[in-house]
Amino acid sequence: MYESQNLTDKQIYNYAEELAGQPLTKVRDGIYTARLQDGTNITLRNVSSSNTGARWTIDIRNSPTLTNLYRGLRTGAEIKFR
Incomplete structure (x- = not known):
């Protein structure tokens, strides 16, 4: 969880697009996604069922x-922003 209260929603959105290397597609309000050529899915969302207090999460x-880097990351990773 990043202490990111000073970041705007737009800055977090731009960071997610930078990670994806391409524009994100709006799925519905608060959920944006990109599928990369290697099969990676990157999702930016502001909805969550957890109580972490995250404002945005990048899945x-x-x-x-990530799988090659560390076998424990087979299921993926999350970056959470307060």
């Missing part, structure tokens, strides 16, 4: 790079 799923 990275099915990433061959």
